[in-house]
Amino acid sequence: MKNLELEILEEYELLGEKRFRVKIKGTKIVLNVSAENNEEAIKKAKELIKKIRLDEVIDQYRIK
Numbered sequence: 001m002k003n004l005e006l007e008i009l010e011e012y013e014l015l016g017e018k019r020f021r022v023k024i025k026g027t028k029i030v031l032n033v034s035a036e037n038n039e040e041a042i043k044k045a046k047e048l049i050k051k052i053r054l055d056e057v058i059d060q061y062r063i064k
Helices: 038-051
Strands: 006-014 017-024 030-034
Touching: 006 038, 017 038, 030 038
Parallel strands: none
Antiparallel strands: 006 017, 017 030
């Protein structure tokens, strides 16, 4: 996977579950993941990026 920079935008609770909004820097793409802490949220976001193969086309979504 390409070296993508991720940043946590928001942490919130929904129906008793802790969730995070994680942004891929340099894009307008925001992923929502459930996690216990910031580190787990980043890890899950990276797994999701790989699972949906977003890392293969991410350059098309970079903000110029």
